[in-house]
Amino acid sequence: MAPDSMPRRIRVNRAPVLTLWAIVVAERLGHPPETALSLASHVAGTAARAKARRLGLSDGTRHEADAARLASRETTRLLGKEVPLAHDADGQVLADAGDGKPAPPAPVHAYVARAFGQSLPAVRAAMEELADRYEPRELNRIGFRLYERFRPEVPVDVTGWGARGELDLEAVRRAHTET
Template structure:
């Protein structure tokens, strides 16, 4: 009989330990649940912040609707001013305008919008051009520009442009924004002007307004984004 009492007496402590272990495990689970919930909440917040921060900047800004020619004209002027700070802004605009015209002519001929040059007229211009020998020639974006004062000698004639034309096409406020964006981004190339000159036209091709290819896009307007200018020009 004593052995039986001993076994019955030993049972309660075992049962108590099991209940205690179960209660402890339950408490641990309860304590763990809020932590998991907090982790999920923090993770969700981080994901939302990442989505906002990585959202394309050009979707958050209001694009400027404009065709390509004035954009290239302004870009050429800004590049000329950066590469040749001793030149007047009027001279830089004349250079930008000439670059835009040369590019438009080449594009127009490639898609059949502009006729090929007359050989006789070309020969005549070359004869007239002999009188321009000795004038300074500078290169901007790979284009050689013969300068006569602030004017560019273009096809044997002095070519001048006015900033007022850019104001009319951009709008005064937008012109200021684009010019400032280009100028600030160009500053990142200080000390590496030679490489900038080689890359400047390719930069333009990256940020220029997107229009349909070929004749469908001739003279059409597209969206110009300041963020694309910044991304294409600023040196990494």
């Protein structure tokens, strides 16, 4: 199905939406695709852990360990999150999955492809259109707030954990015009 023949609304969980948005932003910042995939996985995982703490589903132990690890590592900032970095065997910069091991990009690619299915090209195009409206540094600075404008609506309590909502591609495209 061609991207322009896709439905305007897509039912999807928030996590892959944030992951894809983080990929698009990371690429706009100049990161190669494999690095962008890896960094995006860290950003989405950090957001999921924060939500789990807010909902009382996690005690925050990993958050404290992450903070200690960040203090002594090379990092990059993506969508307001500090991402610890590691290098793979070929020297490619990737997110640190823990203990200095690089987070592989292939599972992230598969996850996003599975989550969006045939809608992936249309969703990515809408996100790229939004991202292109900003200079890279500004996009990185306000990018999470932009995501909050278009992310799918789900219940804010535990019943919303993992729930699918509707991603409106027009809301993605017009997120830059909202105040």
